[in-house]
Amino acid sequence: MTGERTKRRRWGIPATVRPFGPVAVLAVLHAVAFLTGRGTDGGGAWLSAWAAAIAASSLLFAVRRAPQTPAGKVDRDTWRWFGLAALAWSAGAAISAISRLVLSRSAVAVSPADLFFLIALGAMTAGFVAPIGPPRSARPWLRYLADTYVCACALFVVGWVAIFDRLYRMSGEGWVQFVIELRYPLLDALLVCGLLPMAVGALRGRRRSAMVAYCALVVLTAADVMYFMDRLNGGDAYGSAADLARLAGLLLLGAAPWTTLRGGASDAPRRRLVGPGLAPAATAAAAAIFVAGHSLTGAHGLRPIVPIIAGSAVLVVLARLGELVHDNDRLRRAVKTSEKHFRALTESINDVVVICGLDGVIEYVSEGAQPSYHYTAEDLLGRSVRDVIHPEDLPRVLVAVRRLLRATGNDVVRIACRVRAADGTWLPTESTICRYGSSGDRSADRLLVTVRDFSEQAALQRQVTHLTFHDGLTGLPNRAYFEERAREVVECGQGTVAVIFVDLDGFTAVNDSIGHAGGDQVLAQAARRLRAGVLADDTVARWGSDEFAVLVQSATEVQTVVDLGERLVRVLAGEPYRVGDRSIVLTASVGIAFTETGVGGPELIRNADVALSRAKDLGGGRVEVFAAKMHADVVRRLELSGELQRALTEQQFTVEFQPVVELATSRVTGVEALVRWWRDGVFVPPEEFIGTAEESGLMIPLGNWVLREACCEVARWRASAWDIGLSINLRPREIAAPRFVESVKAALDDSGLSPEMLTLEVEEEVLVDGGDELIARLSALRDLGVRLAIDDFGTGYASLAYLRQLPVDVIKIDPSFVAGLGRDETLSLLTRTIVRVGRDLGLCVVAEGIERPEQLELLKEMGCPRGQGFLVARPMAPRGIEALVRTNPRGEASIPLHGSAQSAG
Template identity: 40%
Template sequence: MTIPGLAGKGGWSRSTIPLLAFLLAALVFVASLAVSGRQLANHVRLEATGHRIGFWEAGQALLEAARLRTDVHRHAAGVPGAAAAIPQRFEILWSRILALQGGDGERRSYPALDAVRASLPEFFSQLTALETDLPGVIARDNGALARAELVLADLVSRLNFANRALHQDRQIASEAATLGLSRLQTTFAASALGLIVSASLLCTVLFWLWRRAQATLLEAEEARARAGRSERLLRVVVDSLPLMVSAHDREGRFVLANANFAEFHRTTEQALLGRCVAEATGSPADEADLAAALAAGGEVPFREAEVVGPDGNARTLLTSTAPVQDTDGAVTAVARISLDITERKAAEEQIRYIAEHDSLTGLANRLLFTQRLNHAISAGGKVALHLIDIDDFKDVNDSLGHAAGDALLLTATSRMRGCLRPEDVLARLGGDEFAVVQPNVRGVEDAEAVAARIVRALSSPYAIEGSLVKAGASVGIALGGTAEADGPRLLQRADIALHAAKAAGRRQVRTFSAAMDAALGEQRRLEQDVQKALAEGAFHFAYQPKFRVSDLGFAGCEALLRWDHRLRGAVPPGVFIPAAERAGLSVPLARHTLHAALRQQAAWRAQDIDIAVAVNLSARHIVSGQAVELVRDALEAENGVPERLEIEVTEDVFIRDPGAAASTLEALRGLGVRLALDDFGTGYASLGYLQQLPFDVIKLDRSFVAGLGTSTRTERIVDAITRIAHGLGAKLVAEGVENPVQLARLREIGCDEGQGYLLGRPMAPEALSALARSHGLAAARGAAGEPLAAVFAAE
């Protein structure tokens, strides 16, 4: 029978239940014996403990203390021979008291005995004092005799008290033993009941097993019937498998072959039975597989083989051969399974090709390029690695679309192939970056000659979508083949050379040199110094004041980040800001800039000075959208006033990603901060961008200000820019005002604000606060016609 909910997967089988019942009966039997034995042992222990709770030891100690006291009295009275017994009595007393501290293995606690053992250190202290006085006692020294009498009297009194208390503990132990005897009787009765239950359970299990034996006989009959059905089903399954299955005896003759096997070899199973495998398949390797499986007694590893299929075409078979053993472990037959993997092999080759080649150009991708580069280096000889970057590719992509960019890349690929040897490897690493691996070059002259051919080929105009498009290429070369130039290092050197070529202008070729490596090392050291300076708070601000052009009133300031290195001296922002970006510190540096500026602004407010501060943010923070979170976090952390913070951005945000820039700038306006377009007129801004993003401030680049008073054309341009800014509702701020003529022309044109060395150099925050406090006096003097430069010279 089957217990519902227990049979089947995850439950108890029918054969498990009798075993569990038997184990339960045995457990009850053993538990009954264990409980009875434990109670009996406990009772015996209680009986023994009743006689071993220190009463005898305490009595003996009391007796020996009294005897010693008597001997001391007799000796003091002059009884002959009494002195000789005193040391021996003392040693016996010491051993009797020492016996009180020993345990008998009993873990039970008795209060009286515990109290006696707790006072043993005092007993031993008194005995030690008595031992010191023994020579005086034997010499009948009155002082020693008096002290000995006091010690012995106290010992006798305390031991007498301990003896009475231990006697009471002995009575308590006897009562516990009596109670334990009663419990033992109860336990024996319960154990007897447990034995009866276990015996009954065992009888039930035996009956159950007998019934199971009857059921097993019926199941055996059913199993034989199922075996016949299974054999027929197995035959259908074997014939239906998309595999070629065969079985062979120890001589290699066929004893089974499924339909797929017979069809593949253009025969029938009946024709195969009794024939040798090599005779049927025509392959001696098949016969060798059978022999190997018989000899090894185990499965032969999979083997791929090329054979002729039923259609006459070559097919790839994956074959496994394994011995079939009987119950004694003897090999009686061998089974073989073959799978036609021709299509799978073709798919794998296609996947491998896709994984190793660029989908557009069909060139080796970065993965295959790395393999070929490492192979060329390990093969020996000089290896030249060229990194090639297509000039102006982004302009073509942006202006004509991605289809035109793809056409340019395909044409460039074809031209570069025409410049290379058959053994050279051309790869596309991504975007418009290509690489060439040239094994076995004779020297740098050969490599540079190939690079020059590539530059010339890629510099010719491209006919794309009916238009002639101009492009070019920059090439960086690194030569390897020595022990220290492995693949990654060679690639790094070629990249350094490529950057040098691009820095030198378009259509240039540069070969890696030690000087380039040194420059890279210096660049990395600078990046590390920037990271350290940021961690140590070494960056600080100089604040350049801004003034209203109309009345020279103080209008705010621009926070200019500065860094004074202990060895490099004053490092300009144009050096350390790109280094921070290369080191991945652009966001931490921007965060530091915003927090420091707002913190200084709060310090000025605490001095009752409200100064508007302008802070520059990188175009990458605007395009990536990070600027919004950076500004919001800084305002919240420093309790900043958004209306008094001005964010300056340069025009290159519009060429990076106009859509992303517009979204970020709009979000910044939503925070309440003011937006300023820096260096207007030198970048990529257009009136369309200005119309979509109404900046609060437009800053006129210093190159226009420098021409005021000397160039009528420049003055007309500045006048037009002023009108445009005012027409868009923005203020115009002129940068680089350095002489009174420029200031006068800006006032005539109608410029709103200005900054420059004429008005005030970048200064420390303390100097700026002093300047702001004297703002009223400065404005008045400027209005009276005094040179403003003289007014600020004292600041």
């Protein structure tokens, strides 16, 4: 690290400066020698050789330092040519010094050094030409050569009149010899005129170095002119001011690479050719004035060479002026054509095009203002755009325009504002503002404004916004709007806020019976009733399907909100809904939740939904207010659902069987399969998880598992010559499963159990609410040979009707009837009637819930054929059932029914 730092900076001098140290020392020594008159023979030539060599080393060092980019490649080419020019100059100066010492003290007119000087001039020309991208046509090159020729002629005329004419007369030489002596000033003048466009055309970031190199050429030209004058004046050409000028020119050439702006024009490595333009004419005019003044005041007339050179230059200038006139005419026609195209373009689009000054005064307006804003062009010309921009939008427009005027380049500003139409209405617009002039011209004094009427888009956007936050059927706000509104109101914290959830009970049956179109009419009528039943400040929204939500912002008292909920229940259920010629009666359930500390908008909505679920669970048609226990119950059901899923995967469930006996003989004729859950070794009662399993949909896989396990177990017992049947209770979700009939058939086929040995029990209320689809499914089961039983018979209101519709085999008396035997004469009479009806219809009657001896005796006296209950036998594991079989030598199980049966389970 230290070595590298020493390499870059030695004795505190930067590496980029060290190559010019020897040049500075030699320059000081030469200046002292020149001022004291002690210059030695050939000293100036040797000084030029040393300076050119060091300049070459600086340029070649710059070639190594150039970056590896497209712009860096162009820089390397330029510095490489300039370095070659400096090396050739160094060689020519060294040869000139040696020739002076060897041949004579006087200057040699033509020597081998001239070859190297010419090579130096050619290499320097190549260095300026290398970065230029050549024009695609010949006309730019012809203009460039013509301008260069005129400038060179003008400089020659001025130089001849001012300097060379006198020197020519003093020299006494012929034309050829004098021109040979004048070769370097002439070549330098041509290069100075010819390379100026290339130096001026350098890209930004490289222009400084190009101009430094051009200044080096100008200084070297001045040195050659001074050298020529010293020789023709009879002085010593070496050791004069020409050497100092040549030293300065070479020093500038070597310093050119280090004045480049780093990073400039890195993405555009090529320069452009910039012609002098009117400079030739100006130079020629100045030369003509100078020559005319010299002719009037001078003692001698002009030499013939001056009219020849000046005349040829004038001819070239006239040709260039003719071309300029032609180009000007062509440009004028192009401008007119562009103006026509511009007007045709502005009239063919729907947007309004306006051209105005920087003060905002309108100078041009397209015809598009008539259909959009009902303005004619005469109405707007001469007016300020401030008159038609909405006062609230005007400050933003002014700020945007100021930002545009401060920006560089061809920037464009887009801004939305309201514009006043001719009838006084304010129309939303989208405007584009840019400078009206050349690309990137900061001096452009006009603005081009394109105005697009945004009225249709704004109306469409408002419609989309309305549809986004409103229900298309009822016109009420939708769920997204209600959630956002509830969040805002709760966060404001102004008083107590309540959310009321409303649900139409039994709405699914409406869609099933009259179709979704009729259901939509019912929902629309319910929405109108809700909107009319609340205050104007309350928000009514459709939450989804048949659910609505009400946000009460001024819930001053709890009872007031509860009264509102009860009123909504009455409003929704008060009158039938009319759908065509049909009248539909529906009830409604309501859940209410109030804001509490730490309860936000989403939690408040959730609490109201929980209260609504509680109201529907309790039968509907009622109002429930949220309590913390409700949420705990919901969370508990969710947790229980997850535990049930895990229990089903880990096989934590077992199947127990409760015997069904023939009351007259105490013989076990069948068993009812019951599911049991042992969660981590702890028994969970069925009433705690059966409802959750049905709500979560787990009842379907759980029921299938129970069916398969029970069928396999009973089939194994029957294979052991035990004549016994199987009963399984079905839940509504199981029956509604799409492939329920197929799953029953698959269980029978896999286990080998005969279909007639399987009895499927369906609760009576499920039959009442199930409809035709349930009847069809049960009939399909009956076609398989499976027996059907009505469980909890006697609790429904259409029991006898279903006995007529379904081919039922068994009816099971509800335990509530059996529990009243011997204590309630009415229940005893009803039980006796059910037994008699079953016997008359040829059905098997099973009494459930036998727990007392007197119940058993009364059932026997009534002639009830079969029964089950804790008095008969408790549910037991399969090994308990097998123990009953083993106690009977004939392979038939029987249970004593005189009290000792209590210990059988």
